[in-house]
Amino acid sequence: MGSLEGYGDAAxxxxxxxxxxxxxxxxxxRDDGVVIRGVLLPRPHYGDPDVLVLKLPNGYNIGVDARRVRRxxxxxxxxxxxxxxxxPPSLKPGLPRIH
Known part of the structure; x- marks a missing residue:
């Protein structure tokens, strides 16, 4: 795990x-001065191979175009x-059982 497999040449x-x-x-x-911090995720099998996939601290995943990375x-x-x-959820007494 740790391979850059799937990422394109620029990435x-x-x-x-x-x-x-x-x-x-x-x-x-990025080249526009925006700074983003996150965990680098493995590349999915779809999408632009030169986009870095990051998991942000809030749980969202985003893509950052590698060609726009300044630092x-x-x-x-x-x-x-x-x-x-x-x-499994616990059963509550008195409620009907649904199948």
Missing amino acids: AKVLQSGGVRVFDIIEVE LRKVGRVEPGRAAPSA
Whole structure:
């Protein structure tokens, strides 16, 4: 896990220049001065391969065009995990059972 597989040439070049891997926390400054911080996600199988996919702290995923990246730096790393299965809801006495 950490491969840049699926990212296009422009994206891979930007990511490699910053020593960044998938699941690193990065800060990206675009050419318009906007700074975005998020976790670099693996590339989906669809969409523009030169768009960096980031998970923001608020949980949203966004794309950043690698051709517009002015500066990129690694600020940390998260370890990918699997979501634990949730417990089934508890039954409430007195309510009908629906099948």
